[in-house]
Amino acid sequence: MCLAIPARITELLGADLAKVDLGGVQKEISLSLVDDAKVGDYVIIHTGFALSRLDPEEAERTLALFAEMDTAIQEAAS
Template sequence: MCLAIPARVVELLPNLRAIVDLGGVRKEVSIDLVADAQLDDYVIVHVGYALGKIDPEEAQRTLALFAELAQTEAQA
């Protein structure tokens, strides 16, 4: 199973690269598949590649579910 997570574009770099924020962690990713990505867009990231854009509200709901899952696992 593969997992792609929402991340916010915080910096656009040359050669279709970008810095994204993954819950406070910043990572450089390829935006070859989402060449129209702009600052503050949310993209779905899997193994260093932005696969597509996602609606900001949907991104926030998904990130909230991940946080809830992490909290539940920490309590177990």
């Protein structure tokens, strides 16, 4: 299962590069595969590239789901 965790763009660095926040961890990625991405947008990342852009509302809902998933997994493990 290729879980697709949305990462939030925190800074545009020029030359199609950007800093993103992925669950609290900062990373540098390429935006060359998505159009018109801006700070605050969420993207799905694979091997250092943003593959698709999500609208923020959809991304927030997905992140909430991942948080629930964490809880479900921990409950299953305990």
